[in-house]
Amino acid sequence: MKLSVGLALLGVLFSLNGGFAVPVAIAADSPPMDDADKEKIRQIVKDAIREYVAAQHVVPDKGGANGILADIRLANRNFVRTHGPGYFKPFLDSQHPRATVITCSDSRVHTHALDATPDGDLFMVRNIGNQMSTAEGSVEYGVHHLHTPLLLIVGHSACGAIKAAAGDYSQESAPIRRELDTLQVPKGDPGMNSIKLNVNYQVGAARAKFEREVSDGQLTVVGAIYDFSNEMRQGQGKLNIINVNGETDATKIAALDLMKEAPVRKPIAARHRPASRKAKVEADATPESTDEPTKPKH
Ligand SMILES: [Zn+2]
Structure with a gap:
């Protein structure tokens, strides 16, 4: 099947009813789907298209800004x-994220690779090379405020x-050069070794900046x-x-309490919603909820 034909067939699923059409054969014998089910199927189809395009070893047509x-x-x-x-x-009124995350x-x-319910959970800081120095204020906001x-x-x-920082980037623009200059990786080593070195370097920079908070x-x-x-052979x-x-040290890290499996917490929206009227009365009678930490509002 040609790529264009395959995409056209799959694209039929997105064409009607607010962008999503249920195939007639399925719809005739099945109870009507709610929006959440439709969204799930839409996601499955989207993933299938992505996999199909990747299998053709072609760069997908981005379709322009309009598309x-x-x-x-x-x-x-x-x-x-x-x-x-x-x-x-x-x-x-406020946010109470559980982690500040710096990523590329x-x-x-x-975030969906790290947290099934990232809303309200993760204070995200992103830049090229997942680095401290080009986003110091944002990281400080997450930790201090x-x-x-x-x-x-x-x-x-x-x-x-990392690949760029390990090579010659002298022809890049000044703003890009500035952000690559702050990555400390050896020249000529663009792979996993440098990726790990950079993460370790950024952890060191964070520990130096937040020395008091870490030691406390x-x-x-x-x-x-x-x-x-x-590449690390631990699972894709x-x-x-x-x-x-x-x-x-991997063995020492594995032995840390931090690495032990913890009970799965409910998504933040569910945590704020009492399960029943009785539960609400009990929650209201409790002076301090232990489920949600008390933090200043921002
Ligand atoms: Zn990256």
């Missing part, structure tokens, strides 16, 4: 349809910024690699923790 913005507006319409006012209620701007690296107990620095496999136990700085190409897409407060 991309149309897709974004459609995705947002579906988001609005599937998220009621209750979902946003916990976010209206790379489009292949996103939002009081996140975890600062997570995430590098990733096949990082273009208020902050833990963790360095990790999101390995979507499985695995988040490999390589540095905890400067400790880089």
Whole structure:
């Protein structure tokens, strides 16, 4: 099947009913799907298209700004349809993220790989090369004002910024050169070794900046690699923790309490919603909820 034909057939699924059409054969024998189910299927089809295009070894046609913005507006319409006012209620007045995360701007690296419910959980700082120095104010805001107990620095496999920094980037523009100058990687070594070196370097920079918070136990700085190409042979897409407060020995890291499995917490929206009237009365009678830390509003 030619690429254009394949995409045209798959594209039929997106054409009607606010951008999504249910195949007639399925719709005739099945109960009507709600918006959340439609969104799930839309995502599956989107993933299938991505895999199909990747299998053809061609660079996909980006479709121009109009097409991309149309897709974004459609995705947002579906988001609005599937998220009621209750979902946003916990976010209206303040935020209480659980971690400040520095990661690369790379489009292949996103929060859903780290957190199934990132809304309200992760204070995200992104730049090329997942670095401290070009986003110091943002990182400081997360640690000092939002009081996140975890600062997570995430590098990733096949990082273009590391590759560029390890080579000759003298022909780049001044702003790009400035952001590559702050990456400390050896010339001629553009791969995983430099990606790890950079994460360790950034953890060191963070520990130096937040020395008091780390020594007081208020902050833990963790360095990790999101390995979507499985270069580290730990599983494709695995988040490999390589540095905890400067400790880089894998055996010692594995033995830390930090690495033990913890109970899964509910998404923040669910945490704010009492399960029943009785639960609400009990929650109201409790002077301090232990579920949600008390933090200043911002
Ligand atoms: Zn990158």
